[in-house]
Each structure stands twice: as structure tokens, then as C-alpha cells.
Amino acid sequence: AQSVAQPEDQVNVAEGNPLTVKCTYSVSGNPYLFWYVQYPNRGLQFLLKYITGDNLVKGSYGFEAEFNKSQTSFHLKKPSALVSDSALYFCAVRDRNAGNMLTFGGGTRLMVKP
Amino acid sequence: DTEVTQTPKHLVMGMTNKKSLKCEQHMGHRAMYWYKQKAKKPPELMFVYSYEKLSINESVPSRFSPECPNSSLLNLHLHALQPEDSALYLCASSQDLGASYNEQFFGPGTRLTVL
Numbered sequence: 001a002q003s004v005a006q007p008e009d010q011v012n013v014a015e016g017n018p019l020t021v022k023c024t025y026s027v028s029g030n031p032y033l034f035w036y037v038q039y040p041n042r043g044l045q046f047l048l049k050y051i052t053g054d055n056l057v058k059g060s061y062g063f064e065a066e067f068n069k070s071q072t073s074f075h076l077k078k079p080s081a082l083v084s085d086s087a088l089y090f091c092a093v094r095d096r097n098a099g100n101m102l103t104f105g106g107g108t109r110l111m112v113k114p
Numbered sequence: 115d116t117e118v119t120q121t122p123k124h125l126v127m128g129m130t131n132k133k134s135l136k137c138e139q140h141m142g143h144r145a146m147y148w149y150k151q152k153a154k155k156p157p158e159l160m161f162v163y164s165y166e167k168l169s170i171n172e173s174v175p176s177r178f179s180p181e182c183p184n185s186s187l188l189n190l191h192l193h194a195l196q197p198e199d200s201a202l203y204l205c206a207s208s209q210d211l212g213a214s215y216n217e218q219f220f221g222p223g224t225r226l227t228v229l
Contacts, residue, residue, distance in 0.1 A: 032215045043118075043204050043220035044157070051215040090156055094214045101170070102218060104156035 002027040002095045006105035013081045013112055021076040021108045023091030032094040033074040034102070035065055039087045047089075050074060061085070081112045118221035120205050126227045129195060135224045137188040137205030145169075145211045146188045147218065148180060149204040157204055163188060164211045195228045202226070 003026045013019045025031055032051055036044040048059025055067045065076045074091060091105040118139045127133050137146065144165050149157035162170035163182040171180075177199075179191040188205055202225050206218040 034217055036220075041202075041223075041225065043120075043222045044206075046217045046219065049215065049217055088154070101159060101162070107154065107156055109154070 002031075002093050002103045004091050004093050004103055004105035006089075006091055006108045008108050009106075010109045010111060013110070015083050015112050015114050016080050019078050019081040019085070019110065019112070021089050021091075021110060023074045023076065023105055024072050025074060025091070025093045026072060027093055027095040029095050031074075033065075033067065034092040034094070035059065035063070035074075035076050036090045036092065037087045038090065038107075044090065047076070081110075083112050083114055086110055086112045118205055118207055118219050120203075120221035120224050122224060123222065124225045124227075126229065127192065127195065128229050129197075131195075132191070132193045134192065135190040135203055135205075135226075137190075137221055138186055139207040139219070139221075140186055141207065141219065142185075143207035143209055143219070144185060145208045146182065147206040147208075148188070148190050149206065150199075151202045151204055151223070153202075161190075162211070169211065192226075195226075197228050200226055200228045 005024045034049045035047040038044045048057050050057050050067045058064045063078050089108050092102045121136045146163045148160040151157045159172050160174045161180045166182045177194050181189040202223045204223045205221040208218045209216045
């Protein structure tokens with residue numbers, strides 16, 4: 001079975017500081033990893049994904065994520081946070097061995113303060 | 115067009131009502147999904163359609179009835195719902211089920227309140 005863990009319910013950062021939102025995963029095969037962001041009362045927006053190749057993946061709105069196979073992690077990062085980045089972030093994994101369905105982490109609320 | 119649209123945005127219904135949620139995409143995607151999301155929780159998969167055929171039903175109560183009239187449309191028919199069914203209902207689509215690396219595109223959701 002596949003699973004995703006987001007160990008922090010909430011992350012607080014000051015505007016202009018770097019941010020990291022953590023994600024670890026467990027799959028039986030090769031993982032396909034995704035990050036989504038959700039603003040209040042909205043659907044999920046795709047940010048970026050890791051399929052294969054370069055461990056550093058760049059995505060929308062200046063976000064990037066680093067795939068670390070040995071630590072089974074896929075942390076989301078941004079060099080300089082904006083107040084408008086405040087939202088709910090979901091990490092997700094997809095594994096061919098699990099019927100190709102997305103499994104989501106519990107979500108992390110990012111609060112960026114001016 | 116890289117958008118998934120959902121109507122209505124908000125829906126309030128009584129426990130004896132019958133209503134429907136509608137989802138539409140024009141990206142040529144052949145997989146479509148219904149999710150239920152409670153506040154501050156991740157989306158929970160309800161149904162998956164692949165090439166207009168129901169592929170997955172995650173043991174959803176029969177008061178929820180999905181329908182895929184064509185490759186662009188997905189409906190969720192609601193009947194005799196319970197207050198605990200109040201949630202944000204999200205529709206999503208992806209190119210197809212066969213390619214695990216394809217991301218899902220989500221609609222804005224329908225906020226459902228059952229009185």
C-alpha cells in the first residue's frame with residue numbers, strides 16, 4: 001500500500017524568508033510525486049511533479065521540490081515566501097502498483113506573515 | 115482550455131431533495147474523478163470514470179449516483195442525503211488512467227450543505 005505523510009499541520013514563515021513544507025512517502029514501486037495547493041473555498045491547483053530524472057523539480061509560482069530517494073522525501077521549497085503563498089498544501093503519490101490512484105497526505109497549512 | 119468547471123458553486127438541500135452536481139472539461143481527458151473533501155482534510159476519492167465507464171467506486175453509499183453522459187461531462191446525482199454529507203465536492207480529470215505520471219486537474223468544487 002502507498003502512503004504519504006506531511007508531518008507538520010502548519011508552517012509559519014515571515015515574508016521574504018525561505019519556506020519548506022515537508023513530505024515523506026511510502027510506495028512499493030517507483031513513485032510519481034505531486035504537490036498541489038488549495039486556496040480557501042477553491043479546488044486544488046497543480047504545482048509540480050516528479051516523474052524521473054533530475055531530483056530538483058521546478059514548478060509554478062517559484063516553487064520547487066527536491067526528491068530524495070534514500071530518505072523517501074519530496075519536500076516543497078521556495079527561496080522567498082510571499083503573503084499570497086498562504087494556503088493549504090497537499091503532497092500526493094501515485095503508484096502503478098496501487099491502481100494509479102492518487103494518495104494524498106494530510107495537508108499542511110502555510111501561513112506567511114508580513 | 116485547461117480548465118475543469120463545476121456547477122453550481124454552492125448548493126443547499128434538504129434530506130428529501132434530489133439534486134445534481136455537474137462537471138465539465140474540454141481538455142480531451144478520458145479519466146474523470148469525483149472527490150469529497152471535508153474542511154482542512156485531504157480529498158477522498160469517491161468515483162473514477164475511464165473512457166466513460168465507471169472504473170472505481172470507493173464503497174460510496176447509493177444516495178450518491180455518478181453518471182458520465184459523454185467524454186466531457188460528469189454528473190453526480192444526489193438523493194436523500196444526510197447532514198454528514200455536507201462537504202466540498204471536487205471534480206478532477208486526467209489524460210487517462212494508464213499513465214501514472216499525468217497530473218489531475220481539479221475544478222473549483224461545489225460547496226454542499228445538507229440541512
